[in-house]
Amino acid sequence: MTKLELQKKKTRDREATRQKLLHAAVKVFATQGYEGATTRAIADEAGVAEALIQRYFNGKQGLLNASLKDFADFEKLSCSNLPPPVPTLDAEWKSLLLSAVENCAHNKQNLNVAMSQATFDRNFGRSMAKFLESNRAPALAERLKKHVADGSLPANTDLEALSHGLALTMLGIGYLGQVVMKLDPKMIQRIVTALSKAYSSK
Amino acid sequence: MTKLELQKKKTRDREATRQKLLHAAVKVFATQGYEGATTRAIADEAGVAEALIQRYFNGKQGLLNASLKDFADFEKLSCSNLPPPVPTLDAEWKSLLLSAVENCAHNKQNLNVAMSQATFDRNFGRSMAKFLESNRAPALAERLKKHVADGSLPANTDLEALSHGLALTMLGIGYLGQVVMKLDPKMIQRIVTALSKAYSSK
Amino acid sequence: MTKLELQKKKTRDREATRQKLLHAAVKVFATQGYEGATTRAIADEAGVAEALIQRYFNGKQGLLNASLKDFADFEKLSCSNLPPPVPTLDAEWKSLLLSAVENCAHNKQNLNVAMSQATFDRNFGRSMAKFLESNRAPALAERLKKHVADGSLPANTDLEALSHGLALTMLGIGYLGQVVMKLDPKMIQRIVTALSKAYSSK
Amino acid sequence: MTKLELQKKKTRDREATRQKLLHAAVKVFATQGYEGATTRAIADEAGVAEALIQRYFNGKQGLLNASLKDFADFEKLSCSNLPPPVPTLDAEWKSLLLSAVENCAHNKQNLNVAMSQATFDRNFGRSMAKFLESNRAPALAERLKKHVADGSLPANTDLEALSHGLALTMLGIGYLGQVVMKLDPKMIQRIVTALSKAYSSK
DNA sequence: CATGAATGAGAGTTCATTCAT
DNA sequence: GATGAATGAACTCTCATTCAT
Numbered sequence: 129m130t131k132l133e134l135q136k137k138k139t140r141d142r143e144a145t146r147q148k149l150l151h152a153a154v155k156v157f158a159t160q161g162y163e164g165a166t167t168r169a170i171a172d173e174a175g176v177a178e179a180l181i182q183r184y185f186n187g188k189q190g191l192l193n194a195s196l197k198d199f200a201d202f203e204k205l206s207c208s209n210l211p212p213p214v215p216t217l218d219a220e221w222k223s224l225l226l227s228a229v230e231n232c233a234h235n236k237q238n239l240n241v242a243m244s245q246a247t248f249d250r251n252f253g254r255s256m257a258k259f260l261e262s263n264r265a266p267a268l269a270e271r272l273k274k275h276v277a278d279g280s281l282p283a284n285t286d287l288e289a290l291s292h293g294l295a296l297t298m299l300g301i302g303y304l305g306q307v308v309m310k311l312d313p314k315m316i317q318r319i320v321t322a323l324s325k326a327y328s329s330k
Numbered sequence: 331m332t333k334l335e336l337q338k339k340k341t342r343d344r345e346a347t348r349q350k351l352l353h354a355a356v357k358v359f360a361t362q363g364y365e366g367a368t369t370r371a372i373a374d375e376a377g378v379a380e381a382l383i384q385r386y387f388n389g390k391q392g393l394l395n396a397s398l399k400d401f402a403d404f405e406k407l408s409c410s411n412l413p414p415p416v417p418t419l420d421a422e423w424k425s426l427l428l429s430a431v432e433n434c435a436h437n438k439q440n441l442n443v444a445m446s447q448a449t450f451d452r453n454f455g456r457s458m459a460k461f462l463e464s465n466r467a468p469a470l471a472e473r474l475k476k477h478v479a480d481g482s483l484p485a486n487t488d489l490e491a492l493s494h495g496l497a498l499t500m501l502g503i504g505y506l507g508q509v510v511m512k513l514d515p516k517m518i519q520r521i522v523t524a525l526s527k528a529y530s531s532k
Numbered sequence: 533m534t535k536l537e538l539q540k541k542k543t544r545d546r547e548a549t550r551q552k553l554l555h556a557a558v559k560v561f562a563t564q565g566y567e568g569a570t571t572r573a574i575a576d577e578a579g580v581a582e583a584l585i586q587r588y589f590n591g592k593q594g595l596l597n598a599s600l601k602d603f604a605d606f607e608k609l610s611c612s613n614l615p616p617p618v619p620t621l622d623a624e625w626k627s628l629l630l631s632a633v634e635n636c637a638h639n640k641q642n643l644n645v646a647m648s649q650a651t652f653d654r655n656f657g658r659s660m661a662k663f664l665e666s667n668r669a670p671a672l673a674e675r676l677k678k679h680v681a682d683g684s685l686p687a688n689t690d691l692e693a694l695s696h697g698l699a700l701t702m703l704g705i706g707y708l709g710q711v712v713m714k715l716d717p718k719m720i721q722r723i724v725t726a727l728s729k730a731y732s733s734k
Numbered sequence: 735m736t737k738l739e740l741q742k743k744k745t746r747d748r749e750a751t752r753q754k755l756l757h758a759a760v761k762v763f764a765t766q767g768y769e770g771a772t773t774r775a776i777a778d779e780a781g782v783a784e785a786l787i788q789r790y791f792n793g794k795q796g797l798l799n800a801s802l803k804d805f806a807d808f809e810k811l812s813c814s815n816l817p818p819p820v821p822t823l824d825a826e827w828k829s830l831l832l833s834a835v836e837n838c839a840h841n842k843q844n845l846n847v848a849m850s851q852a853t854f855d856r857n858f859g860r861s862m863a864k865f866l867e868s869n870r871a872p873a874l875a876e877r878l879k880k881h882v883a884d885g886s887l888p889a890n891t892d893l894e895a896l897s898h899g900l901a902l903t904m905l906g907i908g909y910l911g912q913v914v915m916k917l918d919p920k921m922i923q924r925i926v927t928a929l930s931k932a933y934s935s936k
Numbered sequence: 937c938a939t940g941a942a943t944g945a946g947a948g949t950t951c952a953t954t955c956a957t
Numbered sequence: 958g959a960t961g962a963a964t965g966a967a968c969t970c971t972c973a974t975t976c977a978t
Contacts, residue, residue, distance in 0.1 A: 140941045140977055161450050163365030167969060177943045182970060240449055246510050247442055248363050257511035281528060289520035290528055292513070293503065296521065300502025301495065308448050309459035311494070318491035319498065326483060326492060326529055344958090369952055379960050384953065544956055544962045565854050567769030571948060581964045586949060644853055650914050651846055652767050661915035685932060693924035694932055696917070697907065700925065704906025705899065712852050713863035715898070722895035723902065730887060730896055731932055748937090773973055783939050788974065 146184045148174040153191045154198065158237035161244055162192055196245060196252070199238040203259060206231050207267045217280040220271060222324035225298060229316055232302030239303055265291040297323070348386050350376040355393045356400065360439035363446055364394055398447060398454070401440040405461060408433050409469045419482035422473060424526035427500060431518055434504030441505055467493040499525070550588045552578040557595045558602065562641035565648055566596055600649060600656070603642040607663060610635050611671045621684035624675060626728035629702060633720055636706030643707055669695040701727070752790050754780040759797045760804065764843035767850055768798055802851060802858070805844035809865060812837050813873045823886035826877060828930035831904060835922055838908030845909055871897040903929070 152174035156165045167188050171178040185191040211227045214220050232239060246253040268291035275281045281290075301319055305311045311319075354376035358367040369390050373380040387393040413429045416422050434441060448455040470493035477483045483492075503521055507513045513521075556578035560569045571592050575582040589595040615631045618624050636643060650657040672695035679685045685694075705723055709715045715723075758780035762771040773794050777784040791797040817833045820826050838845060852859040874897035881887045887896075907925055911917045917925075 142941070145941080159450065161363060161365055161446070163363055164450065166967080168967090178969085179943065179971075180941085183941080188969065243506075243510065244363070244446060244449055247446055248361065248366065250512075253510050253512055257513055260511065260513075285527070286520055286524045289517065289524035292507070292517065293521040293525040293528075296502035296507045297499045297525075298502075299506050300498035300500075304445075304501050304506070305494070305498045308445065308455050309462065310452075310455055311459055311462075315491065315494065318488055319495040322488045322491035323495040323499075325487070326495075347959095368950085370950095381953080381955090381960070382958095385958085390952065546962070549962080563854065565767060565769055565850070567767055568854065570946085572946090582948085583950080583964065584962085587962080592948065647910075647914065648767070648850060648853060651850060652765065652770065654916075657914050657916055661917055664915065664917075689931070690924055690928045693921065693928035696911070696921065697925040697929040697932075700906035700911045701903045701929075702906075703910050704902035704904075708849075708905050708910070709898070709902045712849065712859050713866065714856075714859055715863055715866075719895065719898065722892055723899040726892045726895035727899040727903075729891070730899075751938095772971085774971095785939070785974080785976090786937095789937085794973065 142184075145174075145176055145180060148176060149180060149184060149191065150194055150198065153185075154195045154237045154241060157192065157195055157244075158240040162188075162241075167191075192241075192245070195238070195241050199235075199242045200259070202235055202238060204263065206235075207263050210267060210271065213271060213274070217272075217275045218324045218327050220275065221294075221327050222320055224268065224271065224294065225301060225320040225323065228298030228302040229306060229320065232299075232307055236303075236307045239307060243303065260292065260295055264295045268294050344386075347376075347378055347382060350378060351383060351386060351393065352396055352400065356397045356439050356443060359394065359397055359446075360442040364390075364443075394443075394447070397440070397443050401437075401444045402461070404437055404440055406465065408437075409465050412469060412473065415473060415476070419474075419477045420526045420529055422477065423496075423529050424522055426470065426473065426496065427503060427522040427526065430500030430504040431508060431522065434501075434509055438505075438509045441509060445505065462494065462497055466497045470496050546588075549578075549580055549584060552580060553584060553588060553595065554598055554602065558599045558641050558645060561596065561599055561648075562644040566592075566645075571595075596645075596649070599642070599645050603639075603646045604663070606639055606642060608667065610639075611667050614671060614675065617675060617678070621676075621679045622728045622731055624679065625698075625731050626724055628672065628675065628698065629705060629724040629728065632702030632706040633710055633724065636703075636711055640707075640711045643711060647707065664696065664699055668699045672698050748790075751780075751782055751786060754782060755787060755790060755797065756800055756804065760801045760843050760847060763798065763801055763850075764846040768794075768847075798847075798851070801844070801847050805841075805848045806865070808841055808844060810869065812841075813869050816873060816877065819877060819880070823881045824930045824933050826881065827900075827933050828926055830874065830877065830900065831907060831926045831930065834904030834908040835912055835926065836908075838905075838913055842909075842913045845913060849909065866898065866901055870901045874900050 149170065152170050153165075156170045156173055160166075160169070165188075167178050167181050170191070171181065181188065181191055185194055211223045214223055242252075242256070246256045265288065269287045272281065272285075272287055272291060272294075276283065276285050276287065301316065301323075305319065306313075306316055351372065354372050355367075358372045358375055362368075362371070367390075369380050369383050372393070373383060383390065383393055387396055413425045416425055444454075444458070448458045467490065471489045474483065474487075474489055474493060474496070478485060478487050478489065503518065503525075507521065508515075508518055553574065557569075557574050560574045560577055564570075564573070569592075571582050571585050574595070575585065585592065585595055589598055615627045618627055646656075646660070650660045669692065673691045676685065676689075676691055676695060676698070680687060680689050680691065705720065705727075709723065710717075710720050755776065758776050759771075762776045762779055766772075766775070771794075773784050773787050776797070777787060787794065787797055791800055817829045820829055848858075848862070852862045871894065875893045878887065878891075878893055878897060878900070882889060882891050882893065907922065907929075911925065912919075912922055
């Protein structure tokens with residue numbers, strides 16, 4: 129057994145315990161909501177003592193903040209990890225929608241926590257908007273630029289608005305359709321295809 | 331005042347109190363969430379005694395159910411109240427998106443309550459999906475049909491999927507963009523315009 | 533049964549419940565100290581639900597404040613209820629010490645609460661001093677004045693200081709000796725007599 | 735360094751740590767009270783790990799016992815360290831009161847801990863009384879004896895009671911007046927002088 | 937031996953609900 | 958029928974103590 133493995137087996141490992149709590153928190157917040165979640169349930173899920181929530185996160189609210197931070201980090205990452213560019217507009221549109229579907233599925237717990245927070249906390253809603261405006265939309269606009277250049281989109285296209293619209297469509301399908309309403313995955317695929325095709329219709 | 335009139339007045343008062351509570355509940359549930367809302371806050375908002383929640387709605391949960399019923403009724407109504415048809419596809423698209431923006435703005439409290447419920451209650455999420463599939467999407471498909479007929483949309487268009495996609499886009503912009511993220515109304519307009527245009531680009 | 537008696541028997545009587553809690557609190561604070569007392573113990577002692585402490589006193593701290601207010605009221609009263617004046621200095625001294633012993637015995641729970649609070653809360657200690665300076669000592673000085681006039685006390689007696697000293701002696705015997713150390717009542721009497729005599733010795 | 739020296743050093747360190755904890759405990763108990771003090775606060779004040787309280791004192795209660803022992807030792811010492819005798823009764827009285835003021839000021843933390851303990855622990859209150867009766871009062875009586883002999887005090891003076899009264903007066907001024915109420919030091923001096931003079935008035 | 941991670945019991949408080957008036 | 962006093966369960970958080978390292 130290597131030293132690293134031994135390290136991993138320690139029963140008193142600050143960071144490991146912190147992570148156990150954080151993951152449990154995201155899971156419980158995602159399914160019960162912040163107010164509906166109890167610290168007891170989170171601690172049980174993590175398999176550690178409830179008191180450690182105070183020790184490591186300064187209470188339930190701190191645990192929520194840490195969860196939201198997690199989400200923000202993931203979102204930032206997903207902006208720089210867009211799928212590779214493709215030549216035609218409808219293929220691009222499809223590829224981006226599909227990656228959103230993928231991302232939302234993968235990150236659905238964090239999404240639930242964040243969206244719920246955005247719903248009930250004015251400030252968080254606004255900071256989510258800011259992120260959309262400063263990060264997500266610009267990254268998408270960058271992708272769509274060349275389709276204006278090659279004439280697939282009109283020269284006077286409002287790229288900023290279009291990329292916002294695309295981002296919201298991504299969330300509409302990936303989050304509302306897939307995560308919240310739990311639409312059949314096949315239907316999700318058909319929706320993505322249908323929308324993409326509609327964009328290339330003459 | 332006759333005995334009958336007295337009876338009627340009483341009934342009216344009962345109903346008035348019930349409505350006061352229901353409206354207060356929607357407001358408080360919408361801003362605090364179900365778990366975050368207290369029966370005390372709701373009663374205060376309604377200006378009546380807390381105990382009446384038990385009497386009239388059989389408790390907090392009953393009040394939520396009544397609130398959700400309210401939302402469902404509104405949604406059903408909005409399906410039969412779509413804006414008048416317009417000849418071109420992009421105008422149709424724009425008109426539908428705009429009506430969604432309008433609807434969501436008018437109904438944002440109920441939307442918050444319902445979306446939050448859908449997030450944390452598997453069954454409610456599914457019933458929302460069912461409504462989308464059985465009511466909303468068919469109503470939209472009906473609208474798009476003629477644009478297939480006139481060639482604006484390809485003959486092999488998956489109308490069912492496209493109308494689902496449109497419905498989710500409407501929610502993405504009207505609810506997530508407008509209500510949750512509180513995007514600037516001007517930006518919302520630009521988004522609607524940009525998306526609509528993109529769908530008619532050659 | 534008179535209406536008043538019926539009133540007293542009400543099982544839901546705001547003021548009566550408040551008083552039950554307040555008395556229980558003084559008793560428990562007096563025997564366990566503020567920190568040592570639990571709201572559960574106080575509620576049990578009062579025979580009512582713990583939650584009423586929040587309702588009526590805004591929490592444990594509020595209950596303490598109410599208890600201290602009780603004490604302050606009693607103290608104010610006791611200043612205006614000094615024993616009747618007597619002609620000789622040693623009789624006066626004895627009478628005042630005896631009344632202090634009596635008062636402290638009667639009010640020992642409140643005294644415990646207040647003294648403990650004074651010990652650990654700088655501000656309360658100071659406000660107790662202020663009370664001594666502004667109320668208690670002046671009241672005693674008033675009593676001693678005539679003994680300066682009749683020559684029992686020297687003309688240049690520092691009456692302000694002497695009355696402070698008397699007040700502290702009263703507390704030393706009545707509170708520390710009697711309440712805290714629980715000296716034998718007979719010994720308390722002997723102490724009072726001995727001290728009084730010493731003041732008239734030639 | 736020899737093994738023996740190492741051993742000695744270790745012992746010194748052990749003892750030093752114990753003392754650090756003990757002093758920290760007295761300080762924290764004195765300002766927060768026993769129940770209000772947390773082992774964490776004490777350990778922080780001492781600059782050592784919380785767990786050492788268990789090791790060295792067998793828990794928080796043991797730390798309190800050790801603190802009280804400290805106080806008892808000091809008290810015993812102070813009985814044999816009375817100020818030098820003086821010829822006149824009023825000078826004696828003043829000298830003893832002044833020494834009490836001095837002692838209380840020096841020992842105020844221990845006094846706070848002990849008095850608080852006496853207030854809430856019947857047994858400790860009684861053992862304080864026992865100490866008063868067996869040590870403090872006899873020591874004072876010894877001092878006052880000669881003033882009976884020289885006629886400053888009546889022949890039939892109840893010396894035992896008078897010395898008890900003096901001891902309580904000393905605490906009344908030195909502890910209650912000075913430590914608890916934090917009376918102005920100048921006022922304390924005036925009180926001592928006024929009381930002493932009152933004892934020599936004809 | 938000292939550390940600090942971990943624990944469990946219990947603290948004060950909140951809240952939906954019940955019930956006497 | 959409406960009120961608000963009363964309740965008990967459950968919540969978050971604190972703290973003395975235990976124990977692996």
